[in-house]
Amino acid sequence: MAKSFYIIIPLIFININSNAKSNQDRIADSLISSLHELKNDTNKVNLLVEITNALNEINYEKAIYYGNKAIELSKELKYDKGVSNTLFYLAWTYYYMADYKSTMANLLKKMKIDEESGNKRQIANNYNFIGNIYYSAKNYEKAFENYKKGLSIYEELNDFEGARFIYNNLANIYVQYNELQKAEENYKLSLNIGHNMNNYRGLAITYNNLGNLYYKHYKNPKAITYFNKAIEFVDSINTNKTKVKVLVYNNIGDYYIWANNYDSALVYLYNGYQLAKQYYLPSYKNDIAASLSKIYSKKENYKKAFEYQLIHKKLSDSIFSIDNSGRLTLLEFQYEQKKKEIQHNITLLKQQRKTKTSIWTATTIFLISVASAVSYIVYQRGKIREAKLRNEKIKIEAESLSEKLEFRNKEIVLMMMNLFERNELINRVINKLRSVLPNLKKTNYNFIDDIVKDLRGNYHENILKEFEYRFQKVHTNFFRNIRKDFNNLTSNDLRLCAFLKLNMSTKDIASITHQSINSIEVARTRLRKKLNLNNVDIDLVAFLAAY
Numbered sequence: 001m002a003k004s005f006y007i008i009i010p011l012i013f014i015n016i017n018s019n020a021k022s023n024q025d026r027i028a029d030s031l032i033s034s035l036h037e038l039k040n041d042t043n044k045v046n047l048l049v050e051i052t053n054a055l056n057e058i059n060y061e062k063a064i065y066y067g068n069k070a071i072e073l074s075k076e077l078k079y080d081k082g083v084s085n086t087l088f089y090l091a092w093t094y095y096y097m098a099d100y101k102s103t104m105a106n107l108l109k110k111m112k113i114d115e116e117s118g119n120k121r122q123i124a125n126n127y128n129f130i131g132n133i134y135y136s137a138k139n140y141e142k143a144f145e146n147y148k149k150g151l152s153i154y155e156e157l158n159d160f161e162g163a164r165f166i167y168n169n170l171a172n173i174y175v176q177y178n179e180l181q182k183a184e185e186n187y188k189l190s191l192n193i194g195h196n197m198n199n200y201r202g203l204a205i206t207y208n209n210l211g212n213l214y215y216k217h218y219k220n221p222k223a224i225t226y227f228n229k230a231i232e233f234v235d236s237i238n239t240n241k242t243k244v245k246v247l248v249y250n251n252i253g254d255y256y257i258w259a260n261n262y263d264s265a266l267v268y269l270y271n272g273y274q275l276a277k278q279y280y281l282p283s284y285k286n287d288i289a290a291s292l293s294k295i296y297s298k299k300e301n302y303k304k305a306f307e308y309q310l311i312h313k314k315l316s317d318s319i320f321s322i323d324n325s326g327r328l329t330l331l332e333f334q335y336e337q338k339k340k341e342i343q344h345n346i347t348l349l350k351q352q353r354k355t356k357t358s359i360w361t362a363t364t365i366f367l368i369s370v371a372s373a374v375s376y377i378v379y380q381r382g383k384i385r386e387a388k389l390r391n392e393k394i395k396i397e398a399e400s401l402s403e404k405l406e407f408r409n410k411e412i413v414l415m416m417m418n419l420f421e422r423n424e425l426i427n428r429v430i431n432k433l434r435s436v437l438p439n440l441k442k443t444n445y446n447f448i449d450d451i452v453k454d455l456r457g458n459y460h461e462n463i464l465k466e467f468e469y470r471f472q473k474v475h476t477n478f479f480r481n482i483r484k485d486f487n488n489l490t491s492n493d494l495r496l497c498a499f500l501k502l503n504m505s506t507k508d509i510a511s512i513t514h515q516s517i518n519s520i521e522v523a524r525t526r527l528r529k530k531l532n533l534n535n536v537d538i539d540l541v542a543f544l545a546a547y
Helices: 021-033 042-055 060-077 080-096 100-117 120-138 140-156 161-177 180-197 199-218 221-236 242-260 262-278 282-298 302-362 363-437 442-457 463-474 477-484 491-501 506-513 518-528 540-545
Strands: none
Touching: 021 042, 042 060, 042 080, 042 491, 060 080, 080 100, 080 120, 100 120, 120 140, 120 161, 120 477, 140 161, 161 180, 161 199, 161 442, 199 242, 199 518, 221 242, 242 282, 262 282, 282 302, 302 363, 363 442, 363 463, 442 477, 463 477, 463 491, 463 506, 477 491, 491 506, 491 518, 491 540, 506 518
16 A cells, blocks of 8 residues: 555445454454354354454454355355355455455455346445555556446446545546546545545545645645645544544655654654554554654754664565565466466367367268368467467566566665665764764763664675675576676676666666766766677667676
8 A cells, every 4th residue: 555645445345443453352252252152054154254354454364264164154055145255354364465366366256256146336346456456566557447347337326435435546546647637636526425425534535645646746735734634534533543543644744744844743743653553553654654764864863863764674674575575476366367368268279179170070071172171271270379379378477577577676776775775874873973972071972882883783884795695696697697798897897787787777876886976977888888889879778688
């Protein structure tokens, strides 16, 4: 889920509990203790579904266990509604685990049941959920496609509440596409329905998103009007409002940083941070820690800035890993679906050919010559189609590998920049502490010296060696292949080649290597000469991508 914009799934059908984990544990334990009192009927299935829902954020293994029990009993009772509901909450469990492959698999099974029963509203809910999965994986084109399918059904049913969710989510997509006028129009459509239905939660989320749109993209202070509206409606929500409140506090805090009102920003961000910490919301805690580090750095309270920077670094590494894992599982799912489709087409083609062959064999001798000619033509066409399908399969596999490699490259670059920024912050703090030493009493020297030692303990001594190690883990043969063709390259040349292989900017390379931008430009020119590209119209990055 993106920091700035909140996506919505219909809450009529689901009941996500935002209270503290201990409260969810108590609810789950209470439900589990009631299981033995029920016979194996639909009431027991419904209770198992409730247990799955109560556990899906706090204990994945137990949620999956009780979900499977619910499906098993539902199938025995031929209770399709029980299977459909359980698949939905199991999908949520896998979604929280960032296992988008299993999330999609469960939703598609649910979709099949809902289509067979003709439950259009559930089908629309499924499309909205699938859209959110693609949005989380940053596949905005697929997200948009599924949102539009869901909206079409909601409008057909005159389901204004369902349409309200979709309008908000479509607006988030338009923001990503930088189509800001369309984004604002969709947010306001969502607001109109929300006001008519007194949906305070939806109003709070959409007003928050409008506030972000106005200050992040329009650079307009009117954003605070929308943020104040968001707070007003958050306070009107009766239950489960913690996540929405933390979201709004986070974004108002960032707005005040943008407006250079650091004291007001601190009030909202600190309150949001405490709630995120108390209710176990690591993603929000990570975002707010980064903002708090920025404020304390501006206020020259470097000890606090560094403290929150460390929290942000630790959480962001974990979240980045989970995010990438989620995207990769979705890619695997898409690849497997496409592979099954291709295999199905090949099987159908073979069956068609077999059937036609049998018919032709049974024809009279008089038609043998004609049938042979037709058979030959069909056979050749079948071979061509089969070859095309195989080529498409190979293309999909290549695209999947390419996207996985791109994720690995981005991971390396992000790790490098995080290490560099952390080192820079540590250096600034140490220099600041040293500058105040002459003004301190001798009794304070040891205290300052301890802080400096702690900071140095978190300083990464050799970022470039770390980079080379991680780079070679992903691109194992790159250095060997390029040395084979150009044995005159120095170690610095090879390192620059690696940076360019990852498509890093001149500015980022200069930062990491502690050189000027001009020096990097000169190094690039020399490298082109060594690679015999001086008089050739070939892009250096594209040339290195081939190795």
